[in-house]
Amino acid sequence: xxxxxTGVILILFVIGHLLGNLQIFLGPxxxxxxxxxxxxxxxxxxxxxxxxxxxxxxxxxYTVRLAIENRRARPTSYRRKDxxxxxxxxxxxxxxxLIVLAFIIFHLLQFSFRTTDPRxxxxxxxxxxxxxxxxxxxxxxxxxxxxGFYILAxxxxxxxxxxxxSSFFQSLGLNNKNxxxxxxxxGRIFAWLLFVGYSSIPVAVLLGxxxxxxxx
Ligand code: HEM
Numbered sequence: 001x002x003x004x005x006t007g008v009i010l011i012l013f014v015i016g017h018l019l020g021n022l023q024i025f026l027g028p029x030x031x032x033x034x035x036x037x038x039x040x041x042x043x044x045x046x047x048x049x050x051x052x053x054x055x056x057x058x059x060x061x062y063t064v065r066l067a068i069e070n071r072r073a074r075p076t077s078y079r080r081k082d083x084x085x086x087x088x089x090x091x092x093x094x095x096x097x098l099i100v101l102a103f104i105i106f107h108l109l110q111f112s113f114r115t116t117d118p119r120x121x122x123x124x125x126x127x128x129x130x131x132x133x134x135x136x137x138x139x140x141x142x143x144x145x146x147x148g149f150y151i152l153a154x155x156x157x158x159x160x161x162x163x164x165x166s167s168f169f170q171s172l173g174l175n176n177k178n179x180x181x182x183x184x185x186x187g188r189i190f191a192w193l194l195f196v197g198y199s200s201i202p203v204a205v206l207l208g209x210x211x212x213x214x215x216x
């Protein structure tokens with residue numbers, strides 16, 4: 001139950017964060033203004049950040065505990081393991097989850113604490129006096145290595161969500177012969193839409209569709 005509820009909160013976050021980030025396609029004024037609005041929340045922003053942090057820690061702690069309990073329930077492993085129903089995604093939730101965690105730590109160092117690139121700390125403000133998140137993102141994703149790592153991590157996030165975004169219904173007891181396969185299909189479509197949406201940003205920068213520019 002705790003894994004399911006904390007997971008749903010994280011799903012809501014990734015939807016909101018994607019909608020915010022896609023504003024890069026509308027130009028610097030949009031994305032920089034949006035980031036400024038978030039910062040204007042002041043103490044409320046810190047409450048939201050603390051809540052998300054507790055949520056992520058609880059999600060990881062309880063999933064890892066569940067995985068350990070599952071393993072302990074069968075101390076001698078199967079001599080032959082024929083997977084009948086479990087998908088690749090469902091069998092690798094801990095692996096995909098931990099790599100996504102490593103990505104989030106890098107991502108926060110890069111775009112929130114701005115310690116990975118010395119240029120980010122000294123970016124001049126945009127004409128409206130806002131921190132220039134647009135330029136920071138374009139500079140960051142101009143590196144094929146950084147963009148490649150993002151796309152790999154986003155792929156694993158999608159794999160993780162392609163199972164997690166529907167399995168939480170089952171964890172909460174909403175299990176039904178007709179509904180469950182449809183929810184599973186919906187969860188997979190949702191996860192891969194998120195992948196396309198998020199990846200479109202580094203891809204657009206690498207292809208030169210989103211470039212550094214004088215602000216509009
Ligand atoms: C292409 C993909 C992504 C882009 C371009 C992006 C962009 C950003 C930017 C620019 C910030 C800093 C906002 C600011 O300080 O003004 C940020 C913060 C953050 N991002 Fe992302 N992000 C991406 C993917 C993700 C994903 C997949 C996750 C989670 C799984 C995530 C989680 C976070 C978190 C937790 C923060 C910190 C928010 C805060 O400082 O309060 N991001 N992101």
